Amino acid sequence: MLPDASHINRYGEAEIIASPADHLFGKVLDLSENGLFLVDSERKIILWNEWMVQASSLKREDVVGSAFVDVFPALKGRRVETVINAALDTRTASLLSRSLNKAIFPLYFSEIGGEQQRIEQSVTVKPIQSEGHDYCLVQITDVTPMVQREDVLRVLAKEAEEALQEAEEASRFKSEFTSTVSHELRTPLTSIRGSLGLIASGVMGTLKPEIGRLIAIACNNTERLLFLINDILDISKIESGKMDFVMGPVDLKVVLLQSIEANQAYGEQYEVKYHLNDVVDGTTVYADTDRLMQVLNNLLSNAAKFSPKGVEVDINVIRKDEMIRIEVRDYGSGIPEQFKSRIFEKFSQADGSDTRQVGGTGLGLNISKAIVEQMSGVIGFNVPEGQGTIFYIDICLFKET
């Protein structure tokens, strides 16, 4: 027997509610914080709890006993009807997923001041069997606060994305600007250095000593400017990810000897000699030759600059499992304690004063760090026993595959 709508009690339940316990059950349903209604196999609504009365503004006596599609004519043929039919015909349960900004049933709650606000819903549809009859329980949860929070989060995420785009654009502009200006400066400076070099060499005629001195100062300063511009270009390449690396097997001894040779003259200015300790012949690392030499040049020039006159700089190669450590050890004054944490930062020099004794811009170690890390290596320094500093780089041994 199907429940008869004429026996509907005040809770909206049909025959299924008969005993005092059932009345209590009806009250429990009315206290539910969710919307609940029950559809029978004839697609009639036979239970309609208080939450549904409030949210739909449809009285229980007007709904109970009516066909589902008569109560919700707009839902005829929609997915929710199909899902209710599936619960009743094939006993299939469904979650009508929470649809953002799209309420499934026309339900509203009243705001203070009489304004009505649509209820965002999460709807589950479940089959129930009782005494040989099939029913379908529809449960509605109000997810409006969650949806509103998601809306706010979406707006915030969009704003954050826009801000990020703007920042990226500004940073791209800055790095393009830096690189264009540096390139534009480099060409005329290179030509000025060439011309000054020719004049200084005397090919244009012997110079009066005071003119020779001025030309030498000009040559020196042009050289320094070129170093600075090349460093700035390198940094802008690193920051925009445009620094190319040609990685491959590199014979370590060959590269070390070349670096020492390239720095020999520089070392002589400071009366410093480089000494390469034993390197196993054929030691091959995985690196970019030119970039590795760039890092070594900076470590070797730093060691000379910050060493006392007449002292050696030692270069050691140590194997550590699959890595090779290259150490450049000097016997200079060491790194001041308060400077250690800033040493790899841009433009950072322990002595940044105008009266400092040695040249440089404080970019060398910053660039070296970026290069070594790009080659999957590590750069650092140790304070050895006695005087001086050990700067080291750890890079991978080359392995034939």
Ligand SMILES: Nc1ncnc2c1ncn2[C@@H]1O[C@H](COP(=O)(O)OP(=O)(O)OP(=O)(O)O)[C@@H](O)[C@H]1O
């Ligand atoms: N071997 C060292 N001994 C003592 N101090 C050092 C040594 N190497 C680097 N430093 C300190 O770290 C600072 C930064 O070194 P970095 O190579 O970055 O710059 P720089 O040599 O001053 O200039 P650049 O390399 O750009 O020409 C140096 O100015 C110096 O104060």
Ligand SMILES: [Mg+2]
């Ligand atoms: Mg340097």
